[in-house]
Amino acid sequence: MAGAKEIRTKIASIKSTQKITSAMEMVAASKMRKAQDRMAASRPYSEKMLQVISHLARATPEYRHSFMAAERERKRVGYIVVSSDRGLCGGLNSNLFRRLVADIKEQRANGVEPVFCTIGNKALGFFKRFGGQVLGQVTHLGDRPHIEDLIGTVKVMLDAFEAKEIDAIYVAGNTFVNTMTQRPIIRQLVPIIGEKQSEMPLHWDYIYEPDARVVLDALLTRYIESLVYQAVVENAACEQAARMVAMKSASDNAGNLIDELQLIYNKARQAAITQEISEIVSGAAAV
Amino acid sequence: MAMTIHVDIVSAEGAIHSGQATMVYATAELGEVGIAPRHTAFISRLKPGDIRVENEQGEQEHFYVSGGMLEVQPHVVTVLADTAIRARDLDEAAALDAKRRAEEALAGQTAQFEYAKAQAELAEAIAQLRAIEKLRKMKAS
Numbered sequence: 001m002a003g004a005k006e007i008r009t010k011i012a013s014i015k016s017t018q019k020i021t022s023a024m025e026m027v028a029a030s031k032m033r034k035a036q037d038r039m040a041a042s043r044p045y046s047e048k049m050l051q052v053i054s055h056l057a058r059a060t061p062e063y064r065h066s067f068m069a070a071e072r073e074r075k076r077v078g079y080i081v082v083s084s085d086r087g088l089c090g091g092l093n094s095n096l097f098r099r100l101v102a103d104i105k106e107q108r109a110n111g112v113e114p115v116f117c118t119i120g121n122k123a124l125g126f127f128k129r130f131g132g133q134v135l136g137q138v139t140h141l142g143d144r145p146h147i148e149d150l151i152g153t154v155k156v157m158l159d160a161f162e163a164k165e166i167d168a169i170y171v172a173g174n175t176f177v178n179t180m181t182q183r184p185i186i187r188q189l190v191p192i193i194g195e196k197q198s199e200m201p202l203h204w205d206y207i208y209e210p211d212a213r214v215v216l217d218a219l220l221t222r223y224i225e226s227l228v229y230q231a232v233v234e235n236a237a238c239e240q241a242a243r244m245v246a247m248k249s250a251s252d253n254a255g256n257l258i259d260e261l262q263l264i265y266n267k268a269r270q271a272a273i274t275q276e277i278s279e280i281v282s283g284a285a286a287v
Numbered sequence: 288m289a290m291t292i293h294v295d296i297v298s299a300e301g302a303i304h305s306g307q308a309t310m311v312y313a314t315a316e317l318g319e320v321g322i323a324p325r326h327t328a329f330i331s332r333l334k335p336g337d338i339r340v341e342n343e344q345g346e347q348e349h350f351y352v353s354g355g356m357l358e359v360q361p362h363v364v365t366v367l368a369d370t371a372i373r374a375r376d377l378d379e380a381a382a383l384d385a386k387r388r389a390e391e392a393l394a395g396q397t398a399q400f401e402y403a404k405a406q407a408e409l410a411e412a413i414a415q416l417r418a419i420e421k422l423r424k425m426k427a428s
Contacts, residue, residue, distance in 0.1 A: 014416070017409070017412045017413070017416065020409060021413065038300070038301070041301035042299055042301065044297050044302055045299045045367060046299070048295075048297060052356070052358055052367075056330075086406070088406065088413070117385070117389075124389075128392075128393060134389045134392075134393060135385075135386060136385035136386050136388070136389050137385060137388050137392055138385055138388065139388075139392075146370065148381075151382075152378075152381030152382045152383070152385035153382075155378050155379075155381060155382035155385075156382045156385050156386055204328055206329055206358075206359075207327060207328065207329045207330070208330055209315055209316055209317050209329070209330070209331035210316055210331075215331070215332060219356060222299075222356075225299070229299050250417070253417060253419075256420065
């Protein structure tokens with residue numbers, strides 16, 4: 001049986017780990033709520049934009065922006081990979097990467113070469129190990145991601161698309177199902193897959209200033225940025241939820257372990273006392 | 288009651304304002320515009336500047352936007368505000384920055400060593416706990 005002192009130090013070290021994990025759990029819980037609010041707050045903007053874009057697309061059928069053009073033959077595709085900056089959030093990032101690797105394999109089997117833009121530390125680290133061409137990256141978005149920080153990374157991809165270096169852009173990130181479940185998902189960003197809207201006849205049109213194309217161009221870029229931003233905010237909410245669950249189970253495990261070690265420690269101590277008494281007694285008997 | 292028009296000012300990061308107004312003023316690309324209720328459908332880019340919303344009590348509220356889009360329908364005005372200052376060369380610079388960061392990050396190690404180390408240690412401790420827990424369950428069964 002291990003010495004009582006060793007067990008005591010072990011208990012102390014597990015206790016301090018448990019303190020850290022339970023603190024992280026509470027922090028994650030409060031951050032998750034805020035992240036969810038941000039997730040909801042970003043929706044009206046892109047919904048409104050989609051509405052205007054689909055109106056414009058119908059109002060000016062002769063002008064097709066390349067983002068809305070029909071699919072072209074795919075040789076290279078771009079992935080914007082949204083990950084967390086920090087670890088200790090369960091299998092969140094590794095699930096995403098596993099899903100991504102499966103997708104990449106499929107693309108390669110069809111003779112399509114993928115390139116990447118990464119958002120967050122973990123994705124960057126992954127592609128360092130995994131290999132693959134990374135065109136742009138941004139890390140350390142913090143708890144409150146700002147759209148400014150994403151403009152550059154998104155533009156790298158959009159520029160590559162317009163230069164016909166890549167033929168489609170996907171965004172890979174986690175979707176928030178509920179606190180316990182986050183699902184990795186890969187969505188196509190460009191060309192924009194328009195949801196089939198009811199073809200209502202146009203009775204009216206906007207007055208454009210300066211003209212429809214300029215307005216549409218500006219809208220499309222912002223729309224795509226806002227979709228990426230949403231993916232980032234959603235991933236942030238997922239990160240906090242996953243961390244909360246992971247830290248909760250770590251704290252629980254630590255608690256169980258402490259109980260068990262405490263029992264072993266008590267037994268060891270009792271055994272030592274019994275032994276001491278029996279030594280004294282037998283010593284006394286010998287005298 | 289005075290005629291009013293509904294005004295929504297939204298940005299990608301959240302709603303900024305929503306309410307009724309009797310008049311809205313904004314800095315459009317080709318000059319300042321004033322929008323009264325039942326204005327005809329109109330869409331324009333916005334220049335950085337003020338948006339003034341006049342409510343039924345005649346009070347004016349000011350919002351600063353650093354650009355964006357203005358969409359007007361007879362009963363609704365929507366301002367899709369940018370939260371960042373946008374210009375072609377600024378966007379270009381941001382894109383170049385993103386590329387440069389990617390190259391740097393893939394080329395060399397950056398100094399986030401302390402945090403990474405601490406995190407690795409904690410992750411190890413948690414992994415140990417989990418392993419022990421599993422072992423214990425195996426023994427029990």
